[in-house]
Amino acid sequence: MNMSRYSVSSILRNGLSGQKNWQRAWRAAEPKPAYDMIIVGGGGHGLATAFYLAENHGIRNVAVLEKGYVGGGNVGRNTTVIRSNYLLDGNTQFYEFSVKLWEGLSQALNFNVMFSQRGQIVTAHSADQLDTFGHRANIMRLNGIDADILDRDAVRRLVPYLDFSDTARFPIYGAILQGRAGTARHDAVAWGYARAADSHGVDIIQNCEVTGFVRDGDRIVGVETSKGRIGAGKVGLAVAGHTSVLGRKAGLELPIESHVLQAFVTEPLKPLVDHVVAYGADHFYVSQSDKGGLVFGGNLDGYNSYAQRGNLGVVREVAEAAIALMPCISRVRLLRHWGGVMDMTPDASPIICPTPIDGLYLNGGWCYGGFKATPASGWCFAHTLATGKPHPLIAAFRLDRFRTGHTLDEAGAGPSAWLQ
């Protein structure tokens, strides 16, 4: 609380005093006996939810419970891509709202999340694929979202390092560009939301694992944790990757499987990739970090997994796709690769809603697309917790859509979670 603002003058002042007087960014809170609301999961979505509960709804008696440390889960493991080039009603408007929140996020949080709107290019490799991109671009524009269709020459002018040779395995025919898409510093997002929520009085409690739920009749009135029992008016789950584990403890049956997705970073290079580039002929996407490393990813490992590490077979597949698109990086060395555990839903869309259990609210099922949604997810989940009713922007993300046949199958991939 009473956090000093970060500003030019605070940098000068602390610089002149040898950088010894910076306050810690948020308190190391210990749990109180009860809160109005408990958010389980101190990742991006949980912290954003707590921030918007305080900022938008004036609900400050809130705790965020994190079983490990803030930023240790998927918010620190993703490839940081932010975009709103979605096709289906329900997705399109939600992700565009998120991009708009990203555009003002550093100011809203008083924390530089390094949002860089460098643009995202998805390559097309046939006339038919470019037609489907035209369809997507039209839907985006009808929703007020920027989208451009590029022909081969225009793509070549923007990203000349891709394979435009006669021997390209899948020759580039064109591309779709969203200029406002980009990347952000993912750790800063977690830290910024944590600091801003804490400054509103939210308790962020790390190393506090939820082991069960406290019930009064049919209603959930608190949680059992590794730091004891904590009472709550309402409990919100934001534990994507492990939603099934906590859901089962609450008695929820869920259409979710946990799968591991890998990400990669190369040794630092001079500036090469100015955009986010995604390969339309396979699953591969790449951007370049401010340190110079190429950050990229590809497909899921493809079988249920709670291990936060991946398999070498996928390393080879992703590397093959990378070289097919960008032969110039064939001799670049891989610096690190890591895995994160994803909640995969049968339609690749998230679930944010009240649950059939009184007092319990769910935010999960983010598949491999949760990072870009962080601000909108927190905003809408906070609204849902505060009012007990879904925010209009997440009306399509309800849990019972699978039962009623209203799935949001963006990829048209069918119900097998591992094929999404």
Added chain:
Amino acid sequence: MLRIECPCCGLRDHDEFRYGGDASITRPGHDDPDPEAWYRYVYVRKNPPGPHREFWQHVTGCRQWLVVERDTRNHAIASVGFARKTRA
């Protein structure tokens, strides 16, 4: 790489296989009119962190469908058998 002991072909890398998902799910009868039964069959999964019975098909080998019991936390494989023998 996971290594799966195929009952036909012996120990093989998992990229010779196609994953088929949770093997504990039972398909409703084709004339079952209950939408809830079909919803659970198509969508609901236990998704355990621990032992998981799952289908794999040896697509570049004998093409048999197998049931593998694997721990989803560390990928240790406890058993492999033919899928057809597990049906009652």
